[in-house]
Amino acid sequence: MGITKSEIFTPQQNRLASLAKVLGHPARIAILEQLFKIKTCVCGDLVEEIGLAQPTISQHLKELKNIGLIKGEITGTRVCYCIDVENWEEMKNTLSSFFDLSLPENHCC
Amino acid sequence: MGITKSEIFTPQQNRLASLAKVLGHPARIAILEQLFKIKTCVCGDLVEEIGLAQPTISQHLKELKNIGLIKGEITGTRVCYCIDVENWEEMKNTLSSFFDLSLPENHCC
DNA sequence: ATTATTAATCGTAATATTGCAATATATAAA
DNA sequence: TTTATATATTGCAATATTACGATTAATAAT
Numbered sequence: 001m002g003i004t005k006s007e008i009f010t011p012q013q014n015r016l017a018s019l020a021k022v023l024g025h026p027a028r029i030a031i032l033e034q035l036f037k038i039k040t041c042v043c044g045d046l047v048e049e050i051g052l053a054q055p056t057i058s059q060h061l062k063e064l065k066n067i068g069l070i071k072g073e074i075t076g077t078r079v080c081y082c083i084d085v086e087n088w089e090e091m092k093n094t095l096s097s098f099f100d101l102s103l104p105e106n107h108c109c
Numbered sequence: 110m111g112i113t114k115s116e117i118f119t120p121q122q123n124r125l126a127s128l129a130k131v132l133g134h135p136a137r138i139a140i141l142e143q144l145f146k147i148k149t150c151v152c153g154d155l156v157e158e159i160g161l162a163q164p165t166i167s168q169h170l171k172e173l174k175n176i177g178l179i180k181g182e183i184t185g186t187r188v189c190y191c192i193d194v195e196n197w198e199e200m201k202n203t204l205s206s207f208f209d210l211s212l213p214e215n216h217c218c
Numbered sequence: 219a220t221t222a223t224t225a226a227t228c229g230t231a232a233t234a235t236t237g238c239a240a241t242a243t244a245t246a247a248a
Numbered sequence: 249t250t251t252a253t254a255t256a257t258t259g260c261a262a263t264a265t266t267a268c269g270a271t272t273a274a275t276a277a278t
Contacts, residue, residue: 001265002266003266004265044254057255074255
């Protein structure tokens, strides 16, 4: 059906999955890495840098913005995108907590 | 087109995205949490626990296994699944490294 | 041998995602 | 005002994902 049965999971599970899902595309990883690399905001340039069509990049940026990982500010005809530092830290913690769940001790395999 | 242009990204970017993608479904998050919770292997029971049909759970388990987050061992008619501790740690580090990229200092927004 | 149990696979329907051309929008420059 | 520039939105085609009923495979129990 292609539809996720979100209603049978906890808000935490759904939130974590949503966050991971947004990170689940190499173009979005590349965009985020570029934002880190240039140490400031991206005002365009991502299209040439990444090599996907402008509408495609725009769409990926939208998803990153929706989940709160980046934010954009319009300056003239350009839009400057940068990491949303506060949310970034929060999501880092969300993922860390999950991965820090204490590992099982009694293996049967 | 529904097809990701993996070839224009680095292996690292694709690897990270693949890992995140697998975590991008609440059922798979729930399965992993359950594996942690019971502190041992899951031999069935996931179907009742999670509330999706048996083929659906089986499919999710397959994806978790493919990426290496869990491993399974056949014992009789049952299959015991548990966290693949070694890979788990590796993936934790992969994600941590990404999130620990030093945050940009010069904000323009 | 037959039956029960458990999990994987197949087939299929519904929905989501990816990517881009075409277009729209909105500001800057001339 | 007209034109150029940058980004968003729309519409669509191709592919992927999710979910599950039906079936299969493989062992256990009777």
